[in-house]
Structure formats: structure tokens, C-alpha cells
Amino acid sequence: MADQHDILKKVISHSKEYGFVFQSSEIYDGLSATYDYGQYGSELKNNIKEFWWKAMVQMHENIVGIDSAIFMHPTVWKASGHVDAFNDPLIDNKDSKKRYRADVLLEEHVAKIEGKIQKDVNKGAKKFGADFDETEFRATNPNVQRRQAQIDDLNKRMEQAFSGDDLEAIRDLIIDMEIKCPVSGTANWTEVRQFNLMFGTELGSVSGESATIYLRPETAQGIFVNYLNVQKTGRMKLPFGVAQIGKAFRNEIVARQFIFRMREFEQMEMQYFIQPGTQKEWYSYWKEARMAWHNALGFGSDNYRFHDHIKLAHYADAACDIEFNFPMGFKELEGIHSRTDFDLNAHQEFSGKNLTYFDPEKNERFVPYVIETSIGLDRVFLAVLAASYKEEELNDGTSRVVLRIPPPLAPIKAAIFPLTKKDGLPDKAREIMRLLQFDHSCQYEEKDSIGKRYRRQDAIGTPFCITVDHETLENDTVTIRERDTMQQERVSISKLPELLGESVGMKKLLNFSTTVSK
């Protein structure tokens, strides 16, 4: 376990060395927590997308996909709660290095003063016994009045400061109140900073006429605002799902750990619209179905676990994560949320449009409930890489680095080598390449010794290496070498398409869905 961290480092440098992930804008020293996917990375990423899309959309009659715009009407984010919930003024104590929400610090201070008042009231009650009149005591006791005035003043100033987004005034308040850090006990505070987790940009080219719009912090809202369009044009009946893969943007305070937490990331989300009252049933169905999807990759069920949320987000009545055993420990890979009718209700209210679903069987209208499955594509990518990366000691004393990527996800499905550069072997190999590349991404290589070429393909996770030798010219057979076992088999060229198709086809992964009940 001590070298778990080293594994992450190795995966990162392997990713760069073999063209999976590069730091963004690297020639300009990079851009913090932004990464680009390289020639093999983009293939792997596309294959993961395909696996998800097919498992969710193609394999479910009642789930369809959309591709909504990243830009959305600003009111969408008011309705969703993101404008309010993603706007925290934060302040750091320089001595303890602890970070606090400025508004929480002030509110706690108010509560503290109120506690003191209550203490005085209790004292008074004890002193005066049965004759005690709390209202009168509060109105007349000088201590209480002084403190109450303090609270009133503070509340007033807080309201002014927060409504005007006056960060300096908020800091002044904290200083004036002599609020101290509970950990260090000092009042050595930094500036108050506003961390808006949404990226804003300007829509409209004429200055002064533009409006601030946000880059979406989640793809889900694009589904919610289109739910009725899809339901009506697709003649969808409850329960039905709408899936989407797309970029989302969050201005994370701390974005790190390679591609695990980025400011620009890609989500694969599916919103499942259901009858109110059936959410428990569907929530547990999707928990099981999504876990089955992960397990289909074959990395071992020990590497996955559920983590139920105790404290729920403002929109959920149940929520859990599927966590994966990353090199840096178990971390969230996917979230499954029972979102109730919160989002659709909110959009109904803010838009003034009727978003109810008409149930012809029951002859009634209602706003559907929603179960959401939301998975981080970049995180699955990292999980696949981390779980696939193996350094192996071989029997002959040598070692190799191999990516045991599930074959349907592998960036390159087959590499074709002429054993030598002579005797027409390259031409024959090119011929096989042309035969296979209609269906699979293939690579042709004739440089270096055959062993070197095998190892290079191991390092990018290519499941099969096909070698053309002198016997090929005689009887049209080649050797095909399997990545994980390194075993070779002699097969005829005409068998290759079928053999590859079975092993690297997405069908192999998608078969899992039959194992989930309902």
C-alpha cells in the first residue's frame, strides 16, 4: 500500500509517455488542472463513451439520448439552485490554515451572543422565581439590551454586505466582532474571497447589451429543460430515461489529482423519469444496474463499493456514490441520486410552463420523479488506466509494462507486424491491415525486433499482435499473440475478422445487462 501513490505517479507518466494524456498547453507551462487527451487517450475515452451509451441507450428500449448545448438560459441555474448554492464567500485563518465560510462564521457568532442572552435570562428567572416576566426582562435588562442591539446591528450589516456582495464589508464585520478561529484562537484572517463554482461568460457581441451566462456545471439541466420535448416527440411513457454525454465546468477551488478533479470535465448522465412513489424501487434498480456495468469491466468487485450519503443535497431524497479503489484510495466514480420532482418543479415555477406528464391510464397529470445516474467519464478513464496498469516480471527474468485494458475498450485492437522487412512480408502485412481496419483500429509496425514491437503494443494495451512470417506466404496463416497470456496461435488470415470481432467487440461487455433483474 505504501507504493500506491507511486502507482498514480507511474500511471501519470505512462499516460504522457505513450500518448494517453498530456497537460494542456504544455509548451506554455501548462494550465492548472487542465489536461488534453492524446492519440490513444482519445480512443480509449471514445470507447468508454460507446460502452456507456450502448449500455444505457441502445440496450434500453425506453431510454433515449440527447446532446444539449453547454450554454443555457441564465434562469436555468437560478431554478436549479446552483446560483445560490455555488456561491460561498470563504475566508482563511492564516495561523491554523483552516478555511471557513464567512457567512457561517458570522452566524455562529450571532448564535454565541444569543446564547449569552439566554444565560442572562435563565439567571433572571432563577433570581425572580415565579414573578419572572421574560418579555419584560428582555426589554429592560441593560446587558440583554446591549447584546440584542449588537445582534440587530450585526444582522443589519450582514444583510447589507451580503446583498451587495461587499466582501470587504464582510471581512470588516469579522474583524469588528473579534471573531477568532476555533482552532488557532487568533483573528489573523485573509481577505474574504468569493468562490463562484460556475464559470461565467458574456453572451452578445455588443458591449453593454450582453448578458452573463454560465458554462453548465452539470449536464443534467439540459435534460430537464428538454424532458417534455423528448417525451412528446418520442411518445415516451413513464418510466423513461434521457441520457447525455457532455462537458461540464466547475471552478473548483482545488482541482487536482491528475484527471480526477478537473475544472473542465465530462459527464455521462441519465435522468430516469418515473411515477411518484416508485422512486425507492427504481433507485435500488439503478444502483444495481450501474454496479453491474462497472463490474462488466472485470477489474474485480472488490475494487468497487457503495457509499450512501447521509447528508443529502437540496434536491435529493436518497443518494449514494459508487466508489472505486483508485491509487489514492476509494473515491467517487459515479453518483446515483433520487432527485424527487425538485428540478422539474423548479423549472415549472421559474419558466411558468406546465411541465406535468399526462398519464393516460390513470387519466391524471403530475410532475414525474427522477432517478439520476451521473458518472464522471474522466474518472472512469483514470480507473481503467489505474486498474489496467501492470508491471510484470516474466519467467525469463525480463519485465514488461502492460495495460490490461478490457479488449473492447483498447485504443488499438490489433497490431500487424511483418517478421522481417524483406521477402515481401511487409506487403502481406499491409494487405491484412487493409482487411481489418474497416472494423477495428489497427496499427502497422515494421521497425525494431519483433520482441520490442510486442512490448510497445503491451504498453498501450493492444490486445492482439498479428505477425506475418515466411509461412504466411505459403499457406495464408499468421500467428496471433494475445496480450495478457503472451500466447501465440497460428490461424488462417480468413479467420481473423471473426476472431477479432468476438474478442474486441462491444457485445462482449454489453452482455452483462441480462444479469440485472427488472
Next chain:
RNA sequence: GCGAGUGUAGCUCAGGGGUAGAGCAUCACCUUGCCAAGGUGAGGGUCGUGAGUUCGAAUCUCAUCACUCGCUCCA
């Protein structure tokens, strides 16, 4: 954002005031021909960037950028 650490060739690193090194990788040619590291040769670095000190800075100082690890939150 704050604190600590790191930054020299594609990768891993050495050099700690006197003008740039090794191994691997890359490229060319030769050799071998089914599991990496055979021979010969070549290319590649304004030492993260910018200032300062100095006759002279990769080396000392400051700033800045990026990365790694902690502190919050999430996909």
C-alpha cells in the same frame, strides 16, 4: 487561495559560481529474425520563466508560472 516540497534532453537523473553531462528513448545505416536493452553514427537543452547580485549564474537572491502533498467540495 494558504503552507511545504519539486522544476536540468522525450523519460529517469547527475552536476551547487568558470560557459552542458550519463543511461534509456528517437533517427539513419549494418546485423539478427517470434518476446525489450548487438554494432557504427547523428539529432536534440537560452538548465521552468523574468529580474537582480557578479568580470562571469544551471549554480546565489527575489518574483512569477507549473506540478506534487495537505486544508474544502464534488462527477
